[in-house]
Amino acid sequence: MIDFRLDEEYEDLRNTVRDFARSEVAPVIGEFYEREEFPYEIVARMGEMGLFGLPFPEDYGGMGGDYFALCLALEELARVDSSVAITLEAGVSLGAMPIYRFGTEEQKREWLPALCEGRALGAFGLTEPGGGSDASATRTTATLDNGEWVVNGSKSFITNSGTDITRLITVTAVTGQKPDGGKEISAIIVPSGTSGLTVQPKYSKVGWNASDTHGLTFDDCRVPEGNLLGERGRGYAQFLSILDEGRVAIAALSVGLAQGCVDECLRYVKEREAFGRKIGEYQSIQFKIADMELRTHTARLAYYQAAAKMLRGERFKKEAAIAKLAASNAAMDNARDATQIFGGYGFMNEYPVGRFYRDAKILEIGEGTSEVQRMLIARELGVAG
Structure with a gap:
């Protein structure tokens, strides 16, 4: 039987991070963004919640979860803001994970507790x-x-x-x-x-x-x-394996941004009027939002599958590349469409979609460009050297 519902533990985590993102991150992050200021207070709160320790064993100060739990947290954070999400993603997958995967026991004991608790990056x-x-x-x-x-x-x-x-x-x-x-x-x-x-x-x-x-x-x-x-x-080989995992995490972050664009547009089209009607009543707007939801849904399934293969210990290089490519494309396309739906307001930094538009492009570049993902997929299919 195929069942795409999340286990209760995953669902509880997702809801907890969603509430945190909406109540504690969303109201203030725009000001940090405009000041180009690192949000130490938010990062400290994320540490208190155990988010930096999600995929690590309790013996090293972690939460005893897995990489998919991290992905769910990243998606929910990125629905509100990608700066906070990438701080978590990089802190875990690039900062702490190499120590956990390849470090000696002494190195793990020295570095991981503070990294897992968010006291250090x-x-x-x-x-x-x-x-x-x-x-x-x-x-x-x-x-x-x-x-x-x-x-x-x-x-x-x-x-x-x-x-x-x-x-x-x-x-x-x-x-x-x-x-x-x-x-x-x-x-x-x-x-x-x-x-x-x-x-x-x-x-x-x-x-x-x-x-x-x-x-x-x-x-x-x-x-x-x-x-x-x-x-x-x-x-170099160690880092390539870290990148495979990181691409699943970046895919999750990208899905969060794509979903955040849908969220903002759904609110906006029910309020904004043009020519005497709510703009959500126009079929052109409905179709655009439908396409945004389609991209988000498809990209989410892609990173879910990649994460599932990873957790089962199966080879997941192709699936990670597919997820990263599909999700970053979805984020970029949704950010562009959301900005178009918001019109002039979408070009203003006071609205989240303007921030989403500025944040989306790097997702097609960081942790392997879209061209690199296509190269990896081709190699896995056996059609490239």
């Missing part, structure tokens, strides 16, 4: 100024010297890297050469405040303006040899 430094989607083009280096890694290089567009509660950045760096002549890329934990690590001024961004994003430079930045995360030379 972690970041992952992969992208470089000349790298973009080609992560194998890493130029940052790390060499061993008297029991320490000496890191030199730079990273770009790193989420959660410069907040007052950022505690670590996991960095991919070239640590040698493989037997085939290729780069040996490893992952190394660099604690915040380490000498030689410089957090560049925050970016001036089109969207996600209440989230934290910086470039990083490393100038003879020294950390203990024991800060190697996982196996030496496996840093």
Whole structure:
């Protein structure tokens, strides 16, 4: 029997996060967004609720849930605001998850409790100024010297890297050469405040303006040899597996934004009048909203399936790419249609759809562009090398 209803525990979580997003995030986040200010109070409340610890065992300070629980929370947050949602997504999937997946027991005990409780944030430094989607083009280096890694290089567009509660950045760096002549890329934990690590001024961004994003430079930045995360030379492969999971999370976030566009439009078309009628009475508006709901519903099913395969331990690379591609497209298309329905008001920052429009585009770029997703799908189908 096929049953798409959520278990009671998932449903309770979704309702709890939905209430939080509507009552505590929605009334104030617009002001943070316009000031380009990180919402520390909201993040602290999310930590108190256990959202940063959702997919981690209780032994490490987590909630004992799973990755799908995180996805449900991300969807509900993004229905109201994507800056808050991406702070959670990056903090969990890019900050804490690599420690949990690949760290030693000592590293897990040292870092995970604070990350799970939201008292600290972690970041992952992969992208470089000349790298973009080609992560194998890493130029940052790390060499061993008297029991320490000496890191030199730079990273770009790193989420959660410069907040007052950022505690670590996991960095991919070239640590040698493989037997085939290729780069040996490893992952190394660099604690915040380490000498030689410089957090560049925050970016001036089109969207996600209440989230934290910086470039990083490393100038003879020294950390203990024991800060190697996982196996030496496996840093790139480790991160690819983290990206597969992260794409399901970004798909959930994208679905939330798409659904938020539907929510706002449903309210607006019942109030706004044109030519003596509520605009929701016009078939052109009805069809546009129907298409928005169609995209959202389809994208949600896609990320549900990808998450289900992930939790069963099955290969889910293709499904993750499909979900990310479908959901980011839905978010972008819905944001454009919602702005059109709102007309001139949709172009004003005081209305959520204007913020949604600014936030949607990055979903087609971050954690693998739409072109990369198509490439991955083709590879999984066996029609690409």
